[in-house]
Amino acid sequence: MVLRLGLIGHPISHSLSPWIHNEFLKIANIQGEYKLYHGKPEELSDVLKHLREIEIDGFNVTVPYKQTIMDYIDELDPEAEQLGAVNTVVNENGKWKGYSTDGEGYVRSIQRPFPQLLNRDTSILLLGAGGAARGIYRALMKEQLKQVDIANRSIEKAKLFLNMQLGNSKSAVLSYNEAEKQLMNYDLIIQTTSVGMKPAVDEQIISLENVKKDAVVSDIVYQPITTALHQEALSRGAKIHHGHAMLLYQAQLAFEKWTGIDIDAEHLVEKLENQLRGE
Template sequence: MMINGHTQLFGLLAHPAAHSLSPLIHNTSFKATGINGTYLAFDVTPAGLSTSLAAMRVMNIGGFNLSMPLKTAVIPMLDEISPRAARLQAVNTVVNRDGRLFGDSTDGQGFIDALHANGVEVANQTLTVLGAGGAGRAIVAAAIDADAAQINVFKRQNQTFTQVRQQMTRWSPNVAVVAYEDQAAMARSFDDSQIVVNATNVGMAGNQQLPVSQQLMNRLGPQHVVVDVVYFPLLTPFVQAAKQQGSRAANGIGMLVHQAAGSFLEWTGQKMPIQKVVEAVKTEVSHRQK
């Protein structure tokens, strides 16, 4: 579709922004659905954020995605945020509704939707989540909303440990936050869980490490669904090791595309052509790996 006077602009605010797959995801979607929109990446630092939002209002830009640290910095500048964004204190999606800016977080729901797409239900299941950064917290919050029976979160025992544990256990009595260093507790959690998630960045971009010891990996089996939020490389060490144990394992492309689909739906009212987008992303990531 040609860009013309009716084309609606959407974009990403991030620093750095150039490597993002979001333009590929959304422009593939606009083309496939025939929506007259285009999506660009803007390199914006926290210092330039308020000016960018003012421009969004004045120029009637349809919406934006944001990456950290802008996800938190943007909140006081918005007119309204969703309950799930308020709980996480993070916004990854902004919608311009006639000059009123509404913020939401689609990250966690993206994780749940990616599981659903593969026939995996979260309701009544026990999850082990490795890591309690932005991705981990979003996954935990969404798993609570999806009626998970128990969520065991493993977080490094650093200066934010107590604060994060208090925050997450306030969200639900079904959440336990445990020191990452407690290998015995992690082993028990693997045994009790149906779904195991790596929400750390261990294994990203040529890092060959596993987020847990091989002894812990040996506890995984065909009864487990294993998800790595990392998707670069396509076959992460964690996914590879889990497959060797006979587990169903997937990288983070499902979550990446489904969280983007949440934004796309809020901006356009239309569903993203998921399969077409997943193929485009896989092709691009494998191209970048060379």
């Protein structure tokens, strides 16, 4: 039997998900396929009807359907429900169940290279309050951390995050100006906006003038692999964490939900980087 997997979104022709999941299928020694199911918004219901007909085993969902898909599935994982977004659908005996693996994928991706980083003395600054930031914030709230602050252009959007507070970590909402001034307070700075993405590679959401020397600066943008923010971080003696690692680990979690297999993905980080560079 061939495991049928895929991705819906628009546009998706340059997606790296087929490459990642084909690597996972090889490692797991599973016969399967991971196909791209393109569809403009007006074609979405036909695409999903087709996926029901072929009894697809599971699929990923990307921009712009992470919210819309919720109208088409049978059951929502409570975390995906709280986030209001789904990036992974599992066919459980004919019923489609929706999950979000972005946030937990991020946490796994940072814990691999920095296993001691997330602890009760850690202060984190999240730059941005979009969909990706919501997932990351929700996942960080499950760790026991000292402080997880959010800075965003639209302050009102950031304030909504405070409704997701769980556990004991404290949170405050800041402007980018305020964040720049108190940057030395943070052990981990996570850039989640689209600023700095190709082609605007010289753009940077904030200056890192006040960053702590041994802090980690993480940017979830992966086109380019090393962003302007990363470069400034390195020049100031900070450590860096790349966005493609998150891409890999959110996929690893999706694959685990479809197959029950926990792939050791660490050795694929560099291979994925080469794919992104077109090597």
